[in-house]
Amino acid sequence: MATRQTQFLARALLSPAVLLLFIWMIVPLALTIYFSTLHYSLLDPGSESFVGLDNYTYFLTDPAFLASLQNTLVLVGSVLALTIGLGIPLAVLLDQPVVGRNFVRLMVIAPFFVMPTVSALVWKNLLMHPVSGLFAWIATSLGLTPIDWFTDAPLLAIIFIVAWQWLPFATLILLTALQSLDEEQKEAAEMDGASATSRFIYLTLPHLARPITVVILIETIFLLTVFAEIFVTTGGGPGLQTTNIAFLVYSQALIQFDVGSASAGGLVAVVIANIVAFFLVRIVGRNLEA
Amino acid sequence: MARKVTARHVAISTLAAWLVGFLIFFPILWMVLASFKTELEAFATPPSFLFFHWTTENYATVQERSDYLHHALNSVIIAGGSTLIALLIAVPAAWSMAFSPTKRTKDVLLWMLSTKMMPPVGVLVPIYLIYKNAGLLDTRAGLIFILCLGNLPIVIWMLFTYFKEIPKDILEAARMDGATVGRELIYVLTPMAIPGLASTLLLNLILAWNEAFWTLNLSTLDAAPLTTFIASYSSPEGLFWARLSAASTLAIAPIMIIGWFSQKQLVRGLTFGAVK
Numbered sequence: 001m002a003t004r005q006t007q008f009l010a011r012a013l014l015s016p017a018v019l020l021l022f023i024w025m026i027v028p029l030a031l032t033i034y035f036s037t038l039h040y041s042l043l044d045p046g047s048e049s050f051v052g053l054d055n056y057t058y059f060l061t062d063p064a065f066l067a068s069l070q071n072t073l074v075l076v077g078s079v080l081a082l083t084i085g086l087g088i089p090l091a092v093l094l095d096q097p098v099v100g101r102n103f104v105r106l107m108v109i110a111p112f113f114v115m116p117t118v119s120a121l122v123w124k125n126l127l128m129h130p131v132s133g134l135f136a137w138i139a140t141s142l143g144l145t146p147i148d149w150f151t152d153a154p155l156l157a158i159i160f161i162v163a164w165q166w167l168p169f170a171t172l173i174l175l176t177a178l179q180s181l182d183e184e185q186k187e188a189a190e191m192d193g194a195s196a197t198s199r200f201i202y203l204t205l206p207h208l209a210r211p212i213t214v215v216i217l218i219e220t221i222f223l224l225t226v227f228a229e230i231f232v233t234t235g236g237g238p239g240l241q242t243t244n245i246a247f248l249v250y251s252q253a254l255i256q257f258d259v260g261s262a263s264a265g266g267l268v269a270v271v272i273a274n275i276v277a278f279f280l281v282r283i284v285g286r287n288l289e290a
Numbered sequence: 291m292a293r294k295v296t297a298r299h300v301a302i303s304t305l306a307a308w309l310v311g312f313l314i315f316f317p318i319l320w321m322v323l324a325s326f327k328t329e330l331e332a333f334a335t336p337p338s339f340l341f342f343h344w345t346t347e348n349y350a351t352v353q354e355r356s357d358y359l360h361h362a363l364n365s366v367i368i369a370g371g372s373t374l375i376a377l378l379i380a381v382p383a384a385w386s387m388a389f390s391p392t393k394r395t396k397d398v399l400l401w402m403l404s405t406k407m408m409p410p411v412g413v414l415v416p417i418y419l420i421y422k423n424a425g426l427l428d429t430r431a432g433l434i435f436i437l438c439l440g441n442l443p444i445v446i447w448m449l450f451t452y453f454k455e456i457p458k459d460i461l462e463a464a465r466m467d468g469a470t471v472g473r474e475l476i477y478v479l480t481p482m483a484i485p486g487l488a489s490t491l492l493l494n495l496i497l498a499w500n501e502a503f504w505t506l507n508l509s510t511l512d513a514a515p516l517t518t519f520i521a522s523y524s525s526p527e528g529l530f531w532a533r534l535s536a537a538s539t540l541a542i543a544p545i546m547i548i549g550w551f552s553q554k555q556l557v558r559g560l561t562f563g564a565v566k
Contacts, residue, residue: 010390013382017446018398020379024439025405031416090310096303097295104307106550107315113549114318115500117520118538122321125531132333134320141336167314173565176557211565218561225409228502228517232524246503249411253418254507263415270412277407285400 029270035263042257055264064240064248065265072244075159076223080216082163087170087215088208092200094171095178105175112168116228123161124150124233154234154242161229166222170215177211178204210283217280224273245269318542325349325535332532348536355533358540361519365541367430368505368515369498372437373445373491379438380445381487385479387446388453389461399450406443410503421508430513433505437498445494448559452486489555492548499545516541 039051059065090108098104111119127134128149136146149157181204189199225246230236236243236251243251249269253262323339324332331342352358387395417436418427426432456479464478502517509518520541523534549556557565 006390007392010386010392013386014398017379017383017402017442020439021402021405021442024442025408028413028416028420029408031420032413035415093303093307093310096307097300098307099300099304101307104311105553107311109549109553109556110315110318110546112556113496113500113546114542115517115520115545116502117506117517118321118542119317121520121523121534122317122538125534126320126324126332127317132335134337137335137337164314164317169560172553173557173561176565214561214565221407221409225411225503227411228506228521231506232521246409246411249414250507253415259415259419266409266412266415269409273407273409273412277404280407281400281404284403285396 032263032266032270035259036267038260040259040263042259051260055260059261059264059268064243065245065268067240068243068245068248071155071240071242072224072246074155075162075226075244076220078159079163079166079223080219082159083166083170083219084212084215086163086167087174088212090167090171091174091178092204094175109168109172111164112166112172114165116165117232119165120161120229120232123164124157128157150234151238154238158226158229158233158242161233162223162226166219169219173211173215174208177208181207213283214280217276217283220276221273221280224269224276245272321535322539323535324532325539327532329530329532332535348532349540351533352537352540356519356522356537358519358537361514361516362540364430364509364513365499365515365517368433368437368513369495371430371434372441372498373494375434376438376442376445376494377487377491380442380449380490384446384449384453388450388456389458399447402443402446406440410440414507417504418507426508428509428511428513432508433513433515436504436508437501440501440504441494441497444497444559445490448490448493448555449486451558452490453483455486456482489552490559492552493555493559496545496549496552 036055037050037052038048039054040048094101094105094108125133130136130146130148130151133146135149139146147153185203186199189203194202226244227246227250230242230244230247231250234242236247245265246269249262249265252258252265256262325348326344326346327338327342328345328347331338387399421427421432426435460478460482461474464474469478499515500517502521505515505517506521509515514522520534520538523530523537
């Protein structure tokens with residue numbers, strides 16, 4: 001029968017992708033779990049021994065872990081607040097009748113296409129340099145003292161760079177959602193005498209609730225693992241001031257060569273990401289049926 | 291549009307939008323300007339905005355001193371290669387799920403999505419060690435492989451949402467007219483699938499070109515794409531701002547153009563079809 005043949009064909013076409021992704025997910029993760037129970041240092045090969053949960057105790061009680069967890073949360077929270085807080089008004093603005101809207105939109109989304117290493121270095125040198133950067137010149141012209149961003153407020157500097165990269169993403173998604181808002185509804189509200197403010201609060205914001213949720217979840221997944229921006233600007237410092245969990249795991253693995261402890265840290269990162277992923281998958285899944 | 295729009299409204303929102311757009315774009319513009327300055331002018335306070343001695347020597351220096359073209363070629367091969375392989379694997383899979391869905395299709399799709407949620411640091415240690423033992427560190431093949439796997443879920447998802455929109459009646463009509471599976475594929479499906487394929491290809495190229503976790507950790511020189519190459523400017527070459535700007539401008543220009551062309555599909559791809 002043709003259908004059985006089709007079914008077989010369908011399965012044969014699907015299996016390479018499933019198999020690859022399955023291996024990609026299971027093998028490294030299983031190895032990470034295995035390594036996390038070992039005393040395993042690349043500087044001291046051949047001395048691997050089973051230590052149970054010692055690496056977790058070590059990683060979770062390390063003051064660096066608490067500092068980096070705090071930095072991670074501050075970074076994710078601030079960037080989310082900035083991108084959504086600025087993204088909503090920006091999307092509303094771009095939804096207005098604007099002459100040359102397409103060109104403005106190109107300018108607004110441009111930062112999203114800049115590779116992280118470029119945006120971090122351009123911001124760090126050309127803009128935020130305490131003596132020759134543009135911000136320093138603006139501050140001096142206004143009679144203020146220039147801020148030495150990467151000494152006095154390194155985490156804030158990173159937050160600004162990352163927020164600049166993700167603002168276009170939030171804006172673009174919110175704008176797309178706004179444009180699908182029924183024009184007739186807006187008109188009806190206007191005719192009924194609703195003010196611009198109440199139209200925004202009772203019509204626009206509820207309509208944006210779902211896209212905002214999507215932005216929060218997707219950004220969180222990427223922001224939890226911000227790496228390149230820290231790698232090229234501060235290297236996690238000064239001290240631990242800009243070390244997030246991703247960077248801490250990296251430095252334990254590839255700078256201190258402590259495989260066991262880095263693996264334990266990696267799993268902590270996986271657990272945190274999974275909590276977010278759980279909600280995202282549910283939202284996307286609900287959409288699949290619609 | 292039926293609503294009344296006053297000229298004043300248009301004027302104000304146009305002015306505001308252009309101002310904000312300019313501010314957001316400004317760092318990129320500033321970088322491009324700096325790439326045409328001499329090192330002294332790039333560093334000067336007060337800065338010169340347009341009236342400086344324009345020069346292209348930084349672009350020549352970048353190529354001479356650090357072999358820019360070598361890294362650009364790596365980026366092209368790694369981003370292009372990983373995208374093509376991902377498409378080869380994803381097209382049949384997405385096609386099969388869109389046209390012969392089973393009870394489990396939804397679960398399979400969501401499971402694929404969940405593999406994308408795994409933070410790369412979670413598997414950095416084993417991947418690094420496997421690559422080290424297999425001699426894959428700092429090789430293009432190693433990077434192509436890992437970027438391909440990393441982006442495969444997004445590629446499958448995007449293709450699936452596009453394929454699902456192809457009306458099935460057309461296939462039945464073609465079959466009634468006696469078309470074989472092969473003809474069906476070439477004359478009916480392919481033309482309808484090309485727009486979706488093209489936007490998936492472009493989005494994936496952007497993601498792979500800008501990927502900066504695996505490229506930074508798994509490549510140093512031979513296979514280093516532009517992300518790693520630019521990172522080498524963090525010290526001490528970073529003191530040369532004009533040169534850094536020239537290298538950066540070259541590194542982002544191609545992807546900026548591709549990105550602007552594919553901006554409409556971007557939303558759909560990055561939200562896994564949750565926002566269209």
